[in-house]
Amino acid sequence: MTEKLGLMICGHGSRNKGAVRQFAQLAEGLKQRFPNWPVEYGYLEFANPVIHDGLNNLREAGCTHVLAVPGMLFAAGHAKNDIPSVLNTYQAQHPDMKVTYGRELAVDVRMIQAAGARIKEALDAAESDVPMHETMLMVVGRGASDPDANSNVTKITRLLWEGMGFGWAETCYSGVTFPLVAPGLEHAAKLGYKRIVVFPYFLFTGVLVQRIYSNTDEVAANHPDIEFLKAGYLNDHPQVINTMADRVQEILQGANLMNCQMCKYREQVLGFEAEVGLAQESHHHHVEGLGAEAECKLCDELCTGACEEKVRAAAHHHHDHAHHDHEHSHDHAHSHDHEHDHHHHPYPHADHPLGPKSMDKKG
Structure with a gap:
């Protein structure tokens, strides 16, 4: 049977409409680079479509092999942990469609x-x-x-x-x-x-x-x-799209190398020894599918920072809780006044005077 390729662009998702719109623009730019393939995009949380929906669309389009790339700058927990977990779960449920995961944009x-x-x-x-x-x-x-x-x-x-x-x-x-x-x-x-x-x-x-x-x-x-x-942020600069298109080609060329040599889950990176061997599973399944109800209503597409007072009030309220000292460690370009019931391993330097706990002092 002839293999039919499809492309899945995986993002984190945001409560901010502007961020979601800009990610969609990046995905549209990639569609133009691969005009002969079905191309879908999806998010881990806080926006629709979710990754699962995009994979369903590619499967319904007859794709037998999906190339999935993370629309992320670096490989931290989301690219190393959460997206692979979602993709692996889908692969297990639909063994008729192969899903191959690419690497992040990285230093390029x-x-x-x-x-x-x-x-x-x-x-x-x-x-x-x-x-x-x-x-x-x-x-x-x-x-x-x-x-x-x-x-x-x-x-x-x-x-x-x-x-x-x-x-x-x-x-x-x-x-x-x-x-x-x-x-x-x-x-x-x-x-x-x-x-x-x-x-x-x-x-x-x-x-x-x-x-x-x-x-x-x-x-x-x-x-x-x-x-x-x-200075302005990167957005959909042509060279960003060029880099992501190259990540797709790397999968096909067999040169798809995620950096695992310095991964804190696998090696005893100085100061993070306690996290070696921890189970790698996504903590985003409980919010997959949140769309309109998760969207920030305090501003339009341009983020004005109106939610910051809520963030600071929440951080001040929770400052005695170790897992809240870093404002949930997410900083996903959205308001942090939502509740997360998943567990994060404590950041070992949360008490650094120039770091996470200093944010609470503004409360």
Whole structure:
């Protein structure tokens, strides 16, 4: 029987309509790269269609082999754990359709080019002319409880720093790990640079990007002698789509390599020894299918950060609970006022003075 290929693009999902719309745009861009295949996309939670629905559509279209790729920057818990769990469960239920999983966008020269383009847009739009050697770059990653994913953001920072010739560069994170944005920028302000460019290394909009920009404004108000520029996030830059299309081709070429050498579930990564050998299963099954009822109603497609007060109030209310000290460790570009009944292994550095617990102090 002739094999019929299909493509499944797997996202996390968001309460923010703008983030969901932008992910759909990315999926449409990939459809154009593979015009002869059925292409579907789906989310783990908080938006429809869910991954299961997309797989059903591909099966109904007669696909016998589905190439599934995660629409995620780095391989942390969602790409390493949750999406594979959903795909494996579906595969077990439908053995007539083979599902092969690809790797994340990862550190790639095309992703660096897309990031550089967003930073250059911010520099070109600046009103003043500050030499690059007197300009500092602050790259902001999402932050994860997986040190492998966090370390990749610092590699992105170095490649941009050296490639574009900034005077200095550092990395901070929007949540979960340290340093967070506000303390990271306060530290950066002490280094003596005339300009600081803040670049969110994010695919899509949402409350986290808005939080990064709000933190930037707050720190900038404390340092009027420094020019702060807010660069745009990656979105559907052509090089992002090129990278994801290449991830699909890697599956077909047999060069599909997920980085497991530094995975905290398999190796004793320094500081995370307690998580070696933990069962890898998705915690998203209980929210699959949430759509309109999960959608944030506080703003339209552009996230205004209106939910932040709810986030801070919730974090303040729960500050005595160890698993809430990191605002649920999710930071999925949506409001965090929902209830999660799944368990996360405690982040080993939740008490770091520049990290997760410092977010509660704003409450």
